[in-house]
Amino acid sequence: MPTDQREPSLPRCADMVDLFAGPGGLDVAARWLGLDVYGFEWDRNACATRGAAGLNDRPHDVRHFGPQDVPGAWILAGGPPCQTFTVAGSGAGRKALDEVLDFVDRMGANDNVSEDLAGLEDERTGLVLEPLRWALEAYHRGDPYKVIVLEQVPAVLPIWKRMGSVLEGIGYRVTAEVLRTEQFGAPQTRRRAILIARLRSEPELPTATHRPYRKGVDRADGDATLLPWETMGAALNRGYDFQVISNYGTGGDPKVRGRRSSWQPSATVTGKVSRNQIVDSTGFPCPRFSLAEAGRLQTFPIDYPWSGSDVAQQIGNAIPPVLALHVLSAALGSQVSHEEAVKVVDRPWTDTRDSAPLDHLQRMGLLFS
Template sequence: MPNDPQQTLPCRADMVDLFAGPGGLDVAARWLGLDVYGFEWDRNACETRLEAGLNFTPHDVREFGPGHVPGAWILAGGPPCQTFTVAGSGAGRDALAKVLSFVRRMAAGENVTREVARLDDERTGLVLEPLRWAMDAANAGTPYKVIVLEQVQAVLPVWKEMARVLEDGLGYHVDYGVLRTEEFGIPQSRRRAILIASLDGDRKLPMPTHRRYRKGVDRSEGNASLLPWESMGEALDRGGPFKVISNYGTGGFAKQRGVRTSDQPSATITGKVSRNRIVDLEGNPLERLTPYEAGRLQTFPADYPWSGKEVAQQIGNAMPPVLALHVLAAALGFRVSQEDARKVVDRPWLDTRDSAPIDHLQRMDRLFS
């Protein structure tokens, strides 16, 4: 990989992704025909990005700003979640009050960089980077027209505080809330805090296309206008029914290890997904999930070229591309059909990564000309 990040910066891009990982948001952007430049500092994720045809030089977003990606009109990012998630260190949750005060002080024009650097876990402060980029772009007279942010549910108060800054200080129309992945055709139950913002009129978070998964409730029940949620068995061709026994328990308690059957959505895919046990209905052990299967439960294309080390962690950290697709579309002012979502997931990535199977660029040009 090149050693000088400055030499690899793009001439232009439609979207900048501040915490790009192996490519969750990037994949969705490519499906929409958008040029995207992703900032990612993990070298393992960058190995996957290289094989996937995405930009791959490690970057630290704190060393860059809007001027480094000319022409970008969409700002996106899913900051590291480990300090906020229940399964992680908890440092972010413990520092939540400080993080909220930093947001307010940044809005007032204060420089909080040194104080943020003194947080117990440096990853916690990264959640503030999208606001810095948005404010710097606005102050330079080249504001991003669209902003999309994603994190674990515990970060919703931060998005709420940022929404006030974006609305009152920068003139954005903002919506935020918690989305459930299975309600968008993803064969996995996962809750994500989402924020979308636009300078081009009111925008709302995407509406579900599928029914919500509830333990003990049949997938045929619920709102008849919505599709049944997708199961692991439908996503993975394993030749028969199976059970997945989670490596860790509900709420972080090991004794409460979850079990899902192949006719249910997967539990949340985490960086420990490779440790989950797979058995048949009689309890006989089966082969554990391959990286390609785990990626498919995240809605990456089946041939996505996972590379480098700690692949399970890369997969667990990523934003599900189909959720990113629905969220990006909503931020841009249109809705993606279930047919389009299924089409892009089923198409080989390595054959179509440079094409736009969902082509809304002409409409985008009208929206933002």
């Protein structure tokens, strides 16, 4: 378990609290924007990566903490575990959707649901409610968060919308929709349910910079005001054309493996990304994705210091930092251009981990201070 003695004990001040912070997808984007972040993460392996990346790395269970533990934070962000909601997972969260929505309503009515959460089939399902608990506790303490940003798999969108109704009841204005990562410059197709809430001011989702990927459609086709989607080949620069053969079945047939070419974006990067086969244009086997390459498809810096065990799972669980960059910036009232995003995504982490290359807060005049 990481025990970095340089890290101060709680409480400490920060601009942003990141619940279920993982190896640092949201934290990386926040650092690019000049935000000081405190991330809550319990997984030892993810904490090892966080420590190597210069992020706080002491394991925490968010259920044992609250807003009072990070005084001064004005942004609440988080991406709760998705395993029970994702199609590839157990499905326990999807089956309990109505029950979870009822918990949201009860929490909005100041009902303590903690004991009832224990009755869920999988305790990870109830973790999706933690950001709402933090938001409500901050409100009742008289120091509500000014901005809230949440992300999860698309199946969680109904929960985000119901949470949005509760947040609107205490003064927030909320928007929640599913965004596609390739429309924000990620060389990967991935869909995420995003919630942005702002206290007493209208939020906007980020504006797409790239065209959506469509199977069988040329990347040059589509809306001329948007850029073509990014490709695996350009992101990884292997120097040759290749095809990726998925570890998963497709079209309902487990024996039929999906394929993506290097001139296409990657399929969703998961914890099993290293199992995907790669062949060249003649069908000859090529090296499988390295961990650094898998991280790059997620838009982490190429030198991001992945550490600990089960790194592929860490990578697959994370939100792509480039999407997080666009979402956080939009939540702060600013839109990031593709040129600005490339500026930071293509820079080594060693050059940006202790600086703010975009410094949106200064440019916006600290609107939320």
